[in-house]
Amino acid sequence: MVRRPSASQSLLLGEGYRYFDGGIYAKWPPLFPTLLAALHVVGLEPVAGARFLNAFAFGMIVYVSGRLFLRCTTSVAFALPGVLSIILSAPLVAVSIMVWSEPVFAALAALFTLAMPGFLRTQSRTSLVSISLLAALACLRRYAGVTLIPDCWLYIHEPCVKMGRIQVFNNWSPYLVRDETKVWVGLEYFCTEGDQLWNMSDRDFAEMAIEEMARIGFIDRADVLDSTVIRMPKAYPAYTGTYKSLDRIRDHTDRFENLFLIGQNGMHRYNNADHSMLSAMAAVDNIIHGVRSKDNIWAVNAEEEYHEAASQMPDQE
Numbered sequence: 001m002v003r004r005p006s007a008s009q010s011l012l013l014g015e016g017y018r019y020f021d022g023g024i025y026a027k028w029p030p031l032f033p034t035l036l037a038a039l040h041v042v043g044l045e046p047v048a049g050a051r052f053l054n055a056f057a058f059g060m061i062v063y064v065s066g067r068l069f070l071r072c073t074t075s076v077a078f079a080l081p082g083v084l085s086i087i088l089s090a091p092l093v094a095v096s097i098m099v100w101s102e103p104v105f106a107a108l109a110a111l112f113t114l115a116m117p118g119f120l121r122t123q124s125r126t127s128l129v130s131i132s133l134l135a136a137l138a139c140l141r142r143y144a145g146v147t148l149i150p151d152c153w154l155y156i157h158e159p160c161v162k163m164g165r166i167q168v169f170n171n172w173s174p175y176l177v178r179d180e181t182k183v184w185v186g187l188e189y190f191c192t193e194g195d196q197l198w199n200m201s202d203r204d205f206a207e208m209a210i211e212e213m214a215r216i217g218f219i220d221r222a223d224v225l226d227s228t229v230i231r232m233p234k235a236y237p238a239y240t241g242t243y244k245s246l247d248r249i250r251d252h253t254d255r256f257e258n259l260f261l262i263g264q265n266g267m268h269r270y271n272n273a274d275h276s277m278l279s280a281m282a283a284v285d286n287i288i289h290g291v292r293s294k295d296n297i298w299a300v301n302a303e304e305e306y307h308e309a310a311s312q313m314p315d316q317e
Helices: 003-012 031-041 046-073 076-087 090-096 102-122 125-142 202-215 241-253 263-267 273-289
Strands: 153-155 165-168 185-188
Touching (some): 031 046, 031 102, 046 076, 046 090, 090 102
């Protein structure tokens, strides 16, 4: 894994958390590259530093596991097999000799587990600070990156808002955003041409979207710099009405040798982006090789379970 060593090198150069290609180290937690940079200051280059960290973490996992086994069994004879199982764990040994950060997280989690009973027993400030620090470091290692979310999109199920999905375009590619210090967020609202959402003015729609994002705690509305409203008619095919007669339309259009229907709207099929591109590639292959049949195009994604059979469709007009 080169992203963590490259981020540590970038820190040492005073350029912040960045990948080797200059992109912002946004999707991954910052603790491990920070520790690698600190070890580099004392003479260990990133790869050697990662191995040192993981060897230390491995030893800590074995030690803490032994303490936990003794606490649970109160017998060295019963605790020893448990410790041996940790030492001989092939997955743990494998990640401990690589430039991976999982051993550090496992060591922090084990230390937290060991320290928690002491806090529950004494409820002292020292114990509280200790377990809080361990939890914070574990979070910085495993969960807390420097981005809104690590995903490209997120479906929203909160009943108090109308938005259906959030996209973070920075996560698709950093090259989609001109200023890498800003976050480009897209909100999707599912509606129908002519309904209340569709007819809302751009200003009111943007204000509603910003308010909903703030309501679910996703943003601080004061941080919003700009907004744009785009209405996309017929964005998704509906499997209702006369959908059961789609084969008749296909039979008619397939007669035109130079007409190739592709993608969601062309095929009236709920394709993902990759399936839409595959249908386009199949059409190009047919054109190049003079293939007149469109069967290979219609075969793309035809086996997916969410395509409802025409016989199951209601008789709606």
